[in-house]
Amino acid sequence: MAIPQQVACSAKSHAGPCDESSHISIRVGISEEEKAAVKNRSELVLKALKNLGLNVKKVPVVSVLVSGGGLRAAIACQGVLSELSHVGLLDKVTYVAGVSGSTWCMSSLFSQSDRWKDLNKAENEFRQRLQNGPGDISTVVDGLCNAAARDDYSLTDLWLYSVVYCLTSEFLSTCLSHVREQSGMGTVPYPVFAAIDHHLKKNGREINAWFEFTPDWAGYSTLDQSTPGAYVSTTHCGSKFEEGKLIQEKPERDFSYLQALCGSALADKDVIKEKIKEFMEFIFHPETQEKMLFTDPEEVTLTNILEELFNLVYTFKTHGDCLLILENLKHIMTGEKDFSEALAWINEMIDSWGKSSQDDQEKLIKDFLRKSSMEVLEGLSNVPSFRRFLHKTIWRLLLWKWGTTNNFLYKYGHIKDKTLTEKENIHLIDAGLAINSAYPLVLPPVRNTDIILSFDFSAGDPFETIKATEKYCKAGNIPFPPVDDSKLDQDAKHPCDLYIFEGEKVPVVMHFPLFNKVNCGSEEVIKQRHKTYETFRFTKYSDEEVCQLLEDSKANVRNNKDAIYEKICKRAEAP
Incomplete structure (x- = not known):
């Protein structure tokens, strides 16, 4: 199946700083800002690898994927990142890419730079917030009234105050672009938040529908080396554009809104x-x-x-x-x-x-x-x-309007695909409706990842994301290791804690089902865990339940740290 042509490659990757269209970028691959951030991060990763005594031939790009799954995913994501830091692996990671519930945790961590310095402290604060619960109703009503004053008000705003805030007990008033300084220096992994364009997905264009948010740019991701992506400066995502010109500047939406947009669980x-x-x-x-x-x-x-x-x-x-x-x-x-x-x-x-x-x-x-x-x-x-x-x-x-956002490509002449330019508004929703993990945003050639650490917090089939990604990659001629569906189907109810997929000239994929025979033991315990931590459970977790989920997610890192180190070292020492 051929990839539909998304945009015409007739515009410059970056317009000049005085050009009114400089907020929009049509390009193949990542931005210059992200390249600089990855370079700085690679220098820190190189130092960490050399401290292990490795004869480093190249610095492998390691991407951590954290899946959706509501509050279950947010808690498990915190556990994974805490344990990666504890066992000395987080400083070998270049990217963290999240979908749905995991973005609730990512947003919380990236909203305050000091939280990455002590993830154990951040974890304890997270636990405390979950037990304290949200604030009073006036805060919620005031927030909703302010949101409704916007012309792009949608059910996503209601979801933010009625569900996300009530579950996470935290308002995050800072914005993703505020992470630019620390991500640019490489002191933290570069964050990628995933959503999808509802209109494109509904019309059978799922391969084109992925929409990413990074500290620097937001937009439709590059698909391959010949199909450029279309991006707008993250600070102007949501502002009004026409024919590539900024006609009405709107404030960037904060992390709390991003949590609701990425994690609307539809x-x-x-x-x-x-x-x-x-x-x-x-x-x-x-x-x-x-x-x-x-x-x-x-x-x-x-x-x-x-x-x-x-x-x-x-x-x-x-x-x-x-x-x-x-x-x-x-x-x-x-x-x-x-x-x-x-x-x-x-x-x-x-x-x-x-x-x-x-x-x-x-x-x-x-x-x-x-x-x-x-x-x-x-x-x-x-x-x-x-x-x-x-x-x-x-x-x-x-x-039934969700994720209403001004279309920065409205009437943009450099785009061949008119479905991207004819609408004044686009509607962005939970990427879990496509693939419940952000594989499309880290795979080569988009970000040239060497090793993917896929922590899957999904309900039901623990291999659905890996199987769906393989199909996605076959449809788009994207490099991906072979997957034996029949073997995975046999293991679905009682999986191991790690599955490794690799091949020639493809990234190594290390897939970690959240609940498995190692951290849970029997199939019956796995079933009970899924029942306790249902995606659509809206009642408060006890601290005991939170600690159990944190431990399960940490065990998947702790028990497999040697296997992860082995793959990193192998890629680092390969010529």
Whole structure:
């Protein structure tokens, strides 16, 4: 299968500093900034290897991949990085690339430079935060109201405050570009965060859909030596561009938003919808309203209407009975002079609902939301931001909009592929929907990795990521070692703690299933671990459970450190 042509290689890798389009880069391979960072990191890796007494012929590029898996992945990622540091392997690593839940841990570590200096201390702080839980509701509501003021507000913002913050108990106000100094000096592994473009994936373009965030650039990754990638300066990812020119600068989104964007876990829509409903019920609860001092009678009426509008959309999205909700809305609006037009529309909806198709019903709801929006959003001036947040959330739920981001390639003339340039907005979502590990972003020729340490925290098949990557690489003619699917299928329920895949002129892949026969023992214990640490578990882990998960992930490093050293040494001493 031929790789679809992504962009035309007709633009310079970097525009001049005075060029208005200098924020955009069309190029093959990594940026000059990343090359400098990798060079500086390589010098530190070289020093570490020479301290082992090696006759180093080359400095191997070692990439650590940490997979998705919700809070389970975040905790396990912390354990892996802590143990890599403890056994002296982290200073041999060039890249750390994460997907989904693991980016929650990565973001926390990279948000404060001193956390890399003492990963054991960072781990203890992480444990403490998980036990303390999140702050008060006012912080959450204020954050949501501020987010809803943006024109790119989406369910990703709601996910940030309703799930990610509640699970990690941490707001990260710093941004990925702030890591440039320490990553540029090579004092920490170079971070790569993975997402995918929902539109490209939905239209069968999964191989093109990978979108990366680094401290320097963000964008669509290089696929091979002839197909360049398209990138925007990370500081301007989310700003408005047209024809390659910056027309409206927007603040860079912080690490907390990046956590939500990369870790929105959209594989199970029913679970996500239910979680959103639970959170919104909490927001609408009278006790919450009282805490927020929303007690004015007119304000209460408006909030009740918004609550029923939310229930209407949720009920429609989950194929429930909407007529009851419409009757409730009719009851609330009856006698309210400001809602006479909306009330008339409700009566029409009730009369025609049973005779309408699902598409027609959705159109009726959209029309009703438009007719009622000004009536709902106008009124008392002291709480418009809260009502704006509620109304925007209802719309985003109906349209199921996640990861809305201004398209930096909008009307960009150097791009042949018009699917990348025709839309003002793109929608970035959890890369775990494609491959639950960021293999495509570290494989040759993108980053010329020699050794991949793949720590897999996925639920279910512990080899799904390795098998999916092999298929991805075959489709794109990308070098990857051979994989025996039948052998892996036999081991799936009771895997070993390390599998090594290698071949000629391909990177060595060392794959570590999280729960295995070495750190868990029996197949029954492995099953129990998966049950305890479910991806969609939203209740708090006890400290005992956190410590057990940290230990399991650390054991996979500790028990195989010699094998990892052997592969690094072999690549370092190879001519």
